[in-house]
Amino acid sequence: MREQLSAARRIVVKIGSSSLTGADLRTDKAKIDRIVDAVCARAQRSDVIVVSSGAIAAALGPLGLNQRPADLATRQAAAAVGQVSLAYEWGVSFARHQRAVGQVLLTASDVGRRDRARNAQRTLERLRQLGVVPIVNENDTVATSEVHFGDNDRLSALVANLVGADALYLFSDVDGLYDKNPAAGDARFIPEVRSSADLAGVVAGDGGRVGTGGMATKVSAAGLATRGGIPVLLASAADIDAALADASVGTVFHPQPGKPLSAWKFWALYCADSGGALRLDAGAVAAVTAGGASLLAVGITEVIGEFHAGEIVDILGPDGEIVGRGEVGYDAQELRPLLGQRSQRPVIHADYLSNYASRA
Incomplete structure (x- = not known):
């Protein structure tokens, strides 16, 4: 399965907020450059779509906030500020490799209706044809708790299915899946998940100070992608070079046994209004x-x-x-x-x- 991940021709790479920001709660140029270097190396043999968290996180420092806002209006305002900063940093970093980027902001309603989902699909495909790296994020400036993907881990699984990806990579600040908080001295690393039986007894936590995700959302997103027949690698952004080169790090989630859900049935179950x-x-x-x-x-x-x-x-x-x-x-x-x-x-x-x- 690691060989299959390494050979995948079309991949979705999801980057968590903590992997894009520094201790000062601002976008970290060095972190972004390292991610872009690894993505561009992989882009020589694969089509790559990036799903980027971090819009709200990128605004915390500039707005003088020390944690993610709790109220909707401030979150949306922070997203409006952070999206500009984050898109700029992605653009500057990819330009070092002579690669253009395109920002694609989605809401749940964009994939909830079949005509709008097809339109998003066409846009992503055309960007690929033009040699542009799509940077996908939820449009947090307009998304509400009632019309929301929930987190960008879930969004990345839906995007992977939407574009017919061969593999999904989930990057965060943890090097893979453990049966409990890896800070615990007796936590056990889980290198492969072939079925739900491998998740028995696993206790997955929630997100940190700057993000909405956490290990629980990543396991859920992995389950979503694998039901659509897409293998998943969960790894640390610090290991992104090895992960995108030969998938020799992190935790591999195997596609669920049997025939994968068709694209239509996947959409009807997990996306449709x-x-x-x-x-x-x-x-x-x-x-x-x-x-x-x-x-x-x-x-x-x-x-x-x-x-x-x-x-x-x-x-x-x-x-x-x-x-x-x-x-x-x-x-x-x-x-x-x-x-x-x-x-x-x-x-x-x-x-x-x-x-x-x-x-x-």
Whole structure:
């Protein structure tokens, strides 16, 4: 798997806030230059897309703040300041290698709608064709807690799927995955994760002073990418040269066994905006989570929300737990009178139904 990572032709490289800023809470030119040197070396044989955290972190020093703001308005204002500084530093550093960069700011709604996701995909592809290195970040100046990726680790996994990447690299200030805080003397390093069994007993922490992520978000992002068939390397930014050269450092997350989710099903499950929800009885849940079965009206007990045919809806179990998503073939008003009735016309065809319990 490390050889596969090393040979990947299209990669996404995610850099955490702490790897871009110094103790003075300002962008650290030396750190950025080292990252860019390694990225440009890898770019000689691979297409590279960078997902960069650090917009808010880069503004803390200039704004006289000593920690990440707690209120939304100040976070958005800090992002507006930090995005300018961070983009400038990336541009200057890549220019040393005669490489142009393009800033791509995304919100959750940009990938939540299929037409906007395709537009983002086309933009990233055109930048690649032009020889430009895309620098992707969440647009924190407009993102809110209700419409938010959550962290740039998750964003990097979604971008990797969006562009059809062959590998995802997650860089932070930790050299890989441990079963507990590596500061503990008895922490055990985990070099490979092949399945969820390898994560048994692992205690992953939250982010630090300047970031929103942490080991927990990185493990979650790795799981997201590997479900789409993309291998992941988790390593320290201090080891970025070796990581991008031969993947000889860090923790490798293997793609989950079986057939990867299709690009559409991945998008429907993890990116799409939901127009409403359908609550199912236990029998219908068993049928759709087993994979390969369409959802029929007979198994639906409740229609929630006012959606239209062609929208993505959440699929709920009897107790309200989300078990999957799909593209519904009926308007909500048209569907309600059909609940519990037997019909050959599926509410959601199997090809447009994706669930969390299997890779179907």
